[in-house]
Amino acid sequence: MKTNNPTQRAAVTTADKVFEQIQHAIVEGEIPSGSKISEPELAKHYQISRSTLREALNRLEKCHLIERKANVGSRVVKCSIEGLLELYVTREALEGMACRQAAKNMSDEEIAHMQAMLKVHAQTQDLKDGIAYYQEEGNLDFHYKVILGSHNKQLIELICGQLYHLVRMYRCQFGMYSPRASRAFDEHSHIIQAIADRDGELAEMLMRRHIAASRKNIENKISKEIIQKEQTKIQLIKS
Amino acid sequence: MKTNNPTQRAAVTTADKVFEQIQHAIVEGEIPSGSKISEPELAKHYQISRSTLREALNRLEKCHLIERKANVGSRVVKCSIEGLLELYVTREALEGMACRQAAKNMSDEEIAHMQAMLKVHAQTQDLKDGIAYYQEEGNLDFHYKVILGSHNKQLIELICGQLYHLVRMYRCQFGMYSPRASRAFDEHSHIIQAIADRDGELAEMLMRRHIAASRKNIENKISKEIIQKEQTKIQLIKS
DNA sequence: TCATTTTAAATTGTCGACAATAATACTTAA
DNA sequence: TTAAGTATTATTGTCGACAATTTAAAATGA
Numbered sequence: 001m002k003t004n005n006p007t008q009r010a011a012v013t014t015a016d017k018v019f020e021q022i023q024h025a026i027v028e029g030e031i032p033s034g035s036k037i038s039e040p041e042l043a044k045h046y047q048i049s050r051s052t053l054r055e056a057l058n059r060l061e062k063c064h065l066i067e068r069k070a071n072v073g074s075r076v077v078k079c080s081i082e083g084l085l086e087l088y089v090t091r092e093a094l095e096g097m098a099c100r101q102a103a104k105n106m107s108d109e110e111i112a113h114m115q116a117m118l119k120v121h122a123q124t125q126d127l128k129d130g131i132a133y134y135q136e137e138g139n140l141d142f143h144y145k146v147i148l149g150s151h152n153k154q155l156i157e158l159i160c161g162q163l164y165h166l167v168r169m170y171r172c173q174f175g176m177y178s179p180r181a182s183r184a185f186d187e188h189s190h191i192i193q194a195i196a197d198r199d200g201e202l203a204e205m206l207m208r209r210h211i212a213a214s215r216k217n218i219e220n221k222i223s224k225e226i227i228q229k230e231q232t233k234i235q236l237i238k239s
Numbered sequence: 240m241k242t243n244n245p246t247q248r249a250a251v252t253t254a255d256k257v258f259e260q261i262q263h264a265i266v267e268g269e270i271p272s273g274s275k276i277s278e279p280e281l282a283k284h285y286q287i288s289r290s291t292l293r294e295a296l297n298r299l300e301k302c303h304l305i306e307r308k309a310n311v312g313s314r315v316v317k318c319s320i321e322g323l324l325e326l327y328v329t330r331e332a333l334e335g336m337a338c339r340q341a342a343k344n345m346s347d348e349e350i351a352h353m354q355a356m357l358k359v360h361a362q363t364q365d366l367k368d369g370i371a372y373y374q375e376e377g378n379l380d381f382h383y384k385v386i387l388g389s390h391n392k393q394l395i396e397l398i399c400g401q402l403y404h405l406v407r408m409y410r411c412q413f414g415m416y417s418p419r420a421s422r423a424f425d426e427h428s429h430i431i432q433a434i435a436d437r438d439g440e441l442a443e444m445l446m447r448r449h450i451a452a453s454r455k456n457i458e459n460k461i462s463k464e465i466i467q468k469e470q471t472k473i474q475l476i477k478s
Numbered sequence: 479t480c481a482t483t484t485t486a487a488a489t490t491g492t493c494g495a496c497a498a499t500a501a502t503a504c505t506t507a508a
Numbered sequence: 509t510t511a512a513g514t515a516t517t518a519t520t521g522t523c524g525a526c527a528a529t530t531t532a533a534a535a536t537g538a
Binding site for chain 2: 012013058086096101152154
């Protein structure tokens, strides 16, 4: 399994490799969200010493996948609705700005390459597994390309190097493939158009709305679920 | 010397303490920007083993003060104009959003507290060392309060936990106390007003302009310096 | 003299063991 | 039986040593 992360340097040291393995395990939920991490246990499992395991843990902490307390230990980060919404807010800010910078700094070649990529997606869009592809890999690809297009190392590091592992984790564990597939595709098209027009202001606005739309989609879902719960509660009381 | 960092947990372990010491040394330029870090040397200097030094180095990497290469070692991050401008762009995005969230989420007490703080600053503003104070501590304080006011853990961690050490580093090493003191004070007042009015959109816009103004101030300074250099070049050629 | 290869030194990565701290189980007293 | 205090166990933090890799220096050949 490849992580498909353009910012992540090749894993040369064993700590790097173990880091990637644990990262994958956490993202996929094999190591449950919120669970405590036992250093001796994990070290034994991966056949490495505690020192190199701790090196790997440090990198996991860097991308916000685990949290450490002094003299107590590490826990896998707990997925929560609030955490997810906070993540969306942060992404809206960072990716919005990245998109603005992309409109300013992307080369014509880069833009052409993105437009070509989108065309490929358009052709496979109607196919059933095409939609799935677009929602998973394609969507990430698009966002990655825009972020890298900002040519801003700081933004790239923060978003691709840190936040996106959390994004993938939430996507895996909450598994919310919304009915926004085709709409998202149109939004991507408009964003690329704004970038091609070198209209940074519009590009940022569109990207922010694109991300905010996903967030609101979730917020609605949640509030609906709460209403449903309340109603079942009332029914229980009545009966 | 106190770091005055509300997000930083108390340093209980020796790695924590050494981390803070090295952090201070890097920010203040005692360990020069861009220089290589020798693990055996530093470990000897702080009277600790390499293991705990490496633990400290990992935290320094987390707040972007050093960069590590596998099998090669660590370097203190190199201060550059591009890096500074990138940092401003990132701050504009993150702190702008934090300000919007603050307008939404700050309690009335928190807002009152900030307004009171600003009043104190207003009184000391005219004093000569008051201006210095305002530019250094007060300015940071203001931004910290707004960020914390967002009540968004993700944003708080990214800005206060990571970026602001870099901000302090640039402030120390480039030492650019612009003639924006009194203007910055007015801008802060307007931002608080927008927050008090619960006008998130305006609050974000004002914060972004506030930060962008500093960035543009630097960009102007740089371009002027370049023009000056060109002119002296021309003069050298003529003579 | 310069370029290339080999050798040596230094630095980083990894390991296992011990010390310090926190969590658990047990004992004792009310 | 419950509460508090103590003792035990387990976990994390720290250490020094060895292995792997990189960097520097020396040697060899053209």
